[in-house]
Amino acid sequence: MAEALEDGPRGPKPKRTFSRRNIILYGTLIVIALYYLLPLYVMVVTSLKGMPEIRLGNVFAPPLEVTFQPWVKAWAEACTGLNCDGLSRGFWNSVRILIPSVVISIVIASINSYALANWKFKGSEIFFTILIFGAFIPYQVMIYPIVIILRELGLYTKLGGLVMVHTIFGMPILTLLFRNYFTSVPEELFKAARVDGAGFWGIYFRIMLPMSLPIFVVAIILQVTGIWNDFLFGVIYTKPDNYPMTVQLNNIVNSVQGIKEYNVNMAATILTGLVPLVIYFVSGKLFVRGIAAGAVKG
DSSP, X not given: OHHHHHHOOOSSOOOOTTOHHHHHHHHHHHHHHHHHHHHHHHHHHHHTSOHHHHTTOOTTSOOSSOOOHHHHHHHHTOOBTTBOXXXXXXXXXXXXXXXHHHHHHHHHHHHXXXXXXXXXXXXXXXXXXXXXXXXXXXXXXXXXXXXXXXXXXXXXXXXXXXXXXXXXXXXXXXXHHHHHHHHTSOHHHHHHHHHTTOOHHHHIIIIIHHHOHHHHHHHHHHHHHHHHTOOHHHHHHBOGGGOOHHHHHHHHHTOOSSOOOHHHHHHHHHHHHHHHHHHHHHSHHHHHHHIIIXXXXX
């Protein structure tokens, strides 16, 4: 015992908190964080200023007198073409587009992936290859054919047509995500369920769905972000009364009539991006779990 005390403490040497490695690592992370947060800071402080204060030219200074009038105008009064009802109409249009598009595409893709991963049939791999090929076709190639299809179906310029477009374009990548996740589930569970007499839908609802919450969160975040932020499909396949929020934002920011109200533009931009940001921050941990559990393997 005495000899051990004379030799001193054993085990790994404690790491210094302020080592050169930690200083470089955390310093780099702080610089990157500031790089991405600085534009958001400028947008927020500008949206809370009046135009006389903005004309002083100091974009980094906090507002001397906080005002929420730019937010009110961006939401309910800003002109987007002939209409001057702000982003409110576009917000509800985006909600009516988003919810059915996300639900339908995720439900169909999850069922497709479950069948392709666990219920092999003749030609399943060829079918999967063709389906995944659709994820790599440039959207621009399909614009005109989709216009013709929607016109023949009577859905051109209608919200239902845009829902169908987002659903179809979202299914290839979602099918890839779900299939990779379902193949990572232990095959013994599937076989045990078959032995116990569970069928196609029984296994799907009782085993696959309860185990697949992380990948469903990944799919929801990807679809919400892609659909909510879409501009191209919204401006092509709808009309002014049905424009989504992003198209209305473009009309507000690029308006050439009257005074350029930078505070209203910043408020409108933040309002447009709030939905995907909130969803990501609320479900961020599950998103990371889904990625780590095999969402992008293969």
